[in-house]
Amino acid sequence: MKKEATSAGALDSQNVDSDMARSIEKLGHDVFNDFDFNNPVFNDRINDVLDEQLRICPIARSNVGTGYWWVTRNEDIKRIGQDWRTFSSAQGYQPNRQEGMPWIYPVEMDPPYQTAWRRVLNPHLTPAVVESFMPAIRDDVNELIDRFIDKGECEFISELGVILPGWAFFKNSLGLSVDMLDELVTTMEASLFGPIDERVDQLKRSFVFLDDYLKQREKEPPRGDMIDTILAGVTYPDGTEAPWDHKLGIAADLTIGGIGTTTYVMGSALHYLAEHPEARKQLIENPALMPSAVEEFIRAFPPVIGLGRVCMKDTEVAGTLIKEGDFTVLAYGAASRDPRVVENPQEIDLTRDSVVHATFGVGPHRCIGSHMARANISCTIEEWLKRIPDFSVKPGTEPSYETSQLRQMVDLHLVW
Amino acid sequence: MKLKVDEVLCSGHARCWTISRKFFTLDGDGYSAMRGQGLLDVPSELEEAARKAEAKCPEKAIQIVE
Numbered sequence: 001m002k003k004e005a006t007s008a009g010a011l012d013s014q015n016v017d018s019d020m021a022r023s024i025e026k027l028g029h030d031v032f033n034d035f036d037f038n039n040p041v042f043n044d045r046i047n048d049v050l051d052e053q054l055r056i057c058p059i060a061r062s063n064v065g066t067g068y069w070w071v072t073r074n075e076d077i078k079r080i081g082q083d084w085r086t087f088s089s090a091q092g093y094q095p096n097r098q099e100g101m102p103w104i105y106p107v108e109m110d111p112p113y114q115t116a117w118r119r120v121l122n123p124h125l126t127p128a129v130v131e132s133f134m135p136a137i138r139d140d141v142n143e144l145i146d147r148f149i150d151k152g153e154c155e156f157i158s159e160l161g162v163i164l165p166g167w168a169f170f171k172n173s174l175g176l177s178v179d180m181l182d183e184l185v186t187t188m189e190a191s192l193f194g195p196i197d198e199r200v201d202q203l204k205r206s207f208v209f210l211d212d213y214l215k216q217r218e219k220e221p222p223r224g225d226m227i228d229t230i231l232a233g234v235t236y237p238d239g240t241e242a243p244w245d246h247k248l249g250i251a252a253d254l255t256i257g258g259i260g261t262t263t264y265v266m267g268s269a270l271h272y273l274a275e276h277p278e279a280r281k282q283l284i285e286n287p288a289l290m291p292s293a294v295e296e297f298i299r300a301f302p303p304v305i306g307l308g309r310v311c312m313k314d315t316e317v318a319g320t321l322i323k324e325g326d327f328t329v330l331a332y333g334a335a336s337r338d339p340r341v342v343e344n345p346q347e348i349d350l351t352r353d354s355v356v357h358a359t360f361g362v363g364p365h366r367c368i369g370s371h372m373a374r375a376n377i378s379c380t381i382e383e384w385l386k387r388i389p390d391f392s393v394k395p396g397t398e399p400s401y402e403t404s405q406l407r408q409m410v411d412l413h414l415v416w
Numbered sequence: 417m418k419l420k421v422d423e424v425l426c427s428g429h430a431r432c433w434t435i436s437r438k439f440f441t442l443d444g445d446g447y448s449a450m451r452g453q454g455l456l457d458v459p460s461e462l463e464e465a466a467r468k469a470e471a472k473c474p475e476k477a478i479q480i481v482e
Contacts (some may be wrong), residue, residue: 078474078475078476082425082475118445119445122428122445122446122447123444123445123446125446126428126442126444126445126446127430127433127442127446128442128446129446291434354468354471354472356472356474357474358474360429360474362427362474362475363427363475364427366427366428366429366474366475370429371430371446
């Protein structure tokens, strides 16, 4: 293995090298010096990979394309996430960004442009506003459960997991009609997880769809929802008005963020509960545990594994020199498993008093939908347990996953 | 005990708010209403809550001054 790349992240010692060699042999993939988030080993053994990286190599190296750094420790990710001047989002969140990939905003902007948009968008998704949606979200969960409860089984992802966040967000905040959900989910999922050479086209298709919708809404009276806010636009500190393609990028970012992510936590939580009757009993008998349980599911099952930055000036992080122009991915999924900040991170403990994680990111780009995500997850678990307190994974089945910079659960068959 | 909430670091996780909604109030953006307000008094019955919030803030935006 390349000594330079090794010393980039690891301590220079014989012991670490042989530890690393053993780890590489066990995993069948050099996740320290030759990492690739699209490698099937990452999909199949994600927690093993992240835990080994956290243990041995604070900053791993990928040589895919023009290469990228993969930062795993919570403290380093916090530093980089907060230091947007040194680590810019303006060249996008994806390493090796494909030609023609549309820009989504404001995730792919820096302050003060990003700030201008957050200022007008934040008020739509505050904890108080989201709380006001919760009765409607509970009704939606129950409507979806009504559709399959008598069958004694369901495929949770397609029959509830993928639908609920879309309904919750589209109906309450985004003002998109729910019959747009199918098309948007299909194209956006394909742009994230599908064949790499089709991802640009799929995202472009989502954009065409949203563009048509925004143009149609421009002709209609305002409804007071986020689409109106997006169409109203912002004036940037440099005096320029946000152009149309920025507005379109905002609509796309909110949609992808809303529908590509929460489903994974919901499915993973239901999977865990299907396999742990004592946890179900705990939550049913002690409803006050739900907030910490939801937060632990969010920690243990991060749907966003890593988002990138480009380094703007030579900087040292954890003993590694990150040079100007180097693409650097913040592996949020690892930060939430860092034993330096989480006790027994490999254990799922629904009663943790203080859950520390980085699932919603850190710094100015903190996930705008974080409170909505929490509401969706807690309403789903609560309403499900009221209606279906005893359930298990359908014998002979197990959930499957797809992983890139995000991760999704493809299917989950439950029976009761 | 006093504490301050850093105006730049607060990014609206609202973990402090979940500890004490009455004390760690949020503004219309869902960010801390205490940010950039300088040093604020912490009532003695809320000292433990304040320590928890300081430890729990993902941005380390809360700073206690004893």
